[in-house]
Amino acid sequence: MNHLLTLTELSIEEILALLDEAEQFARGSHWHIQTPGFVANLFFEPSTRTKCSFEVAERKLGLHVIPFDVETSSVQKGETLYDTIRTLESIGVQAVVIRHPEDRYFEPLRHSVGIPIINAGDGCGHHPTQSLLDLLTIRQEFDTFRGLTIAIVGDIRHSRVARSNAEVLTRLGATVLFSSPEQWKDDTNPYGTYVDLDTAVREADVVMLLRIQHERHGEKMGLTKAQYHEQYGLTIAREQMMKPKSIILHPAPVNRDVEIASNLVECERSRIFKQMENGVYVRMAVLKRALQAKEGGINNGYYFKKWSFA
Amino acid sequence: MNHLLTLTELSIEEILALLDEAEQFARGSHWHIQTPGFVANLFFEPSTRTKCSFEVAERKLGLHVIPFDVETSSVQKGETLYDTIRTLESIGVQAVVIRHPEDRYFEPLRHSVGIPIINAGDGCGHHPTQSLLDLLTIRQEFDTFRGLTIAIVGDIRHSRVARSNAEVLTRLGATVLFSSPEQWKDDTNPYGTYVDLDTAVREADVVMLLRIQHERHGEKMGLTKAQYHEQYGLTIAREQMMKPKSIILHPAPVNRDVEIASNLVECERSRIFKQMENGVYVRMAVLKRALQAKEGGINNGYYFKKWSFA
């Protein structure tokens, strides 16, 4: 079963194969599921941006997307996630994309469900398609990861992206720098070295800004938005310290003039909207991988042979 | 106009024709509407499960499903259901699937609207596609209804399924047993005989469990979940009393370890997920019947010739 749950559990070879596939889609390659193919997007935490990106990817592969309304679903009546997925499988859904507030919600499911799960974010854990789109964007720029310096800047502690990106980038041969306000450092993440922001900006090939997750974090630190921006954000002055070919990434949505100066959002160095575009291609690659591995359709006789008391 | 409002108003021949059609779909037969065809699902009571099943059925027939958001619709501003359906008809929708909290909401509509209505549940009344999928699942197992004993177990009084299934099964030649806590007996339903649960389980070819409709029903009876399960549920001990070829049905979502032991949900006798799969096929059959009868598309000159004061 070709789930995509975390990047950590994929080998370098599997990650690069996904990036190669995504790059083919970026260059206009096509792949279509045998019709009719069905998927469902189960977003137990809302995320219009990620959901829209999956929707485009799914339709480009010729898939029908079955609308699944979490608010009115039986999950609200206490149905287990397992039963929900088994139900969708029964009616012909061939893969599910899930975002869920609980860390590693997928553990009890990975060996029991009959269709692949694509993790679109679990709690404070992983968000593998976000990591993949970051990787694709970096590779498009530098052709390799080996020898690059990547600065991850901002709320390291609460970011799904910081941990999984740092781990995989290190594995791919890059050097990771962290830069963060004192309160947001994460001692449990061994894959980077903390430096001050100006050093990070000066040394990095890629300045990867993190989104302030909760709108009031800055205020809790006793800083105005302008003060936060000046101390911890990518100001126009800092952008000018960057190396000539260095680029800027941000997972969006951007808090303009907080993490990054509004005027820099679409500057020459910014790959922010390019990341979003690449998101569609990596999701196409991940879905293709999941669906190819799933052989055949629903097996009518399958469901009631799993367990017997007789 | 080939509405599907209740099974009661269909003849045995019509019911069997729908089951035959559904069986064809189950075996891989295809039928496609002339493109573009449009339907809308109007769920005034939420039901993700039934809606998803209709969505899959509709798309398998090549239909476009127009999202209709009940919360923001003009119905909330006092628009009549008639005007809503006429509006959808005007913009090209060829059939509507409706779930509505009011019993027999369809009576004022059945002779006035210009497109077929498929009833996906009305109040405490009918849920004909649920009944059809139960019938299809039974027939796949036993090839006939004549001579079978069907035990309907649980909240008989509040169940849409109990009344309509008991009536149609009786008409098809089966014997219906009811088993229910005293408070949930339904004296107005003449199509079954009440027996105790152990007798029902022992004699039935089909044990049709009903869902506890309201989560707190059990508590109102002063029973814990475990007590309810022991007294009124299909326990593992009771499953062992069943006849060798008897099967278990449940309309889902299942309250595990309440109506049925969790370990029995996917046991050899269980057809619970198979019912869900069959739901798609019977809905395809019902939609095909509705759309074939509807001749032509929108008639431009039609609407304003219905009534005149001149």
Added chain:
Amino acid sequence: MNHLLTLTELSIEEILALLDEAEQFARGSHWHIQTPGFVANLFFEPSTRTKCSFEVAERKLGLHVIPFDVETSSVQKGETLYDTIRTLESIGVQAVVIRHPEDRYFEPLRHSVGIPIINAGDGCGHHPTQSLLDLLTIRQEFDTFRGLTIAIVGDIRHSRVARSNAEVLTRLGATVLFSSPEQWKDDTNPYGTYVDLDTAVREADVVMLLRIQHERHGEKMGLTKAQYHEQYGLTIAREQMMKPKSIILHPAPVNRDVEIASNLVECERSRIFKQMENGVYVRMAVLKRALQAKEGGINNGYYFKKWSFA
């Protein structure tokens, strides 16, 4: 960029070209976008009716509609409308349909976004596709606008439709009469002459009723529904004063027996449901115009060349 923001900024020639195109669609003509094409409908004010009509139009043109849930979107976290549209553009969306509570929300966007915006209603401002469908319905009846008398009746002051229809009808050579309770007159709208309701009804070729926007408006005036209907509504008695070939329009949803007698909603003169049908055709025409002008797809290198500090 072929936005459609207001009719006021279109020339007579452009308006007539859209009506001609819509008429072709009404007569069964087809036009399909190169697949896969994507649009998104951003309804920051709910309107099931208008949204369903756009959905049908979009699918008839072969477009994929990416569901966009305003409630859970990043706009709620303070993302600008510009960034939202740029995001959609990045993932491959080729046009956006927007309804927004703010008057002229589109001004900061019209020269900055890279995909066409179709205005589906802004604040108390414009609703150009509603105006176009009214024009199409009138022209189907009378072949011209020149010399016609159009009575716009009801809540002139709060109606998006009253202002834009009066302006464009005057430009097209029609004479506009207004009839309204004293409180709802609009001194800032110079495109019509106020007359009493009986005069308006007697002289008009087209009686264009407006919807009471806020359900309690009538009550605020100290009138029951019946009193409002008698004084300011199209009663059966007034319908009989109309000229033989005059017709009735209403943007719907209709408050039956308030703005119009319930029995008149589908009378011979009524074009109310025909307007809804025409809504699909004008929206197809508007979408075709927008999408034809947009050349090529996403340009991978485009986004980060807009601004540079270097």
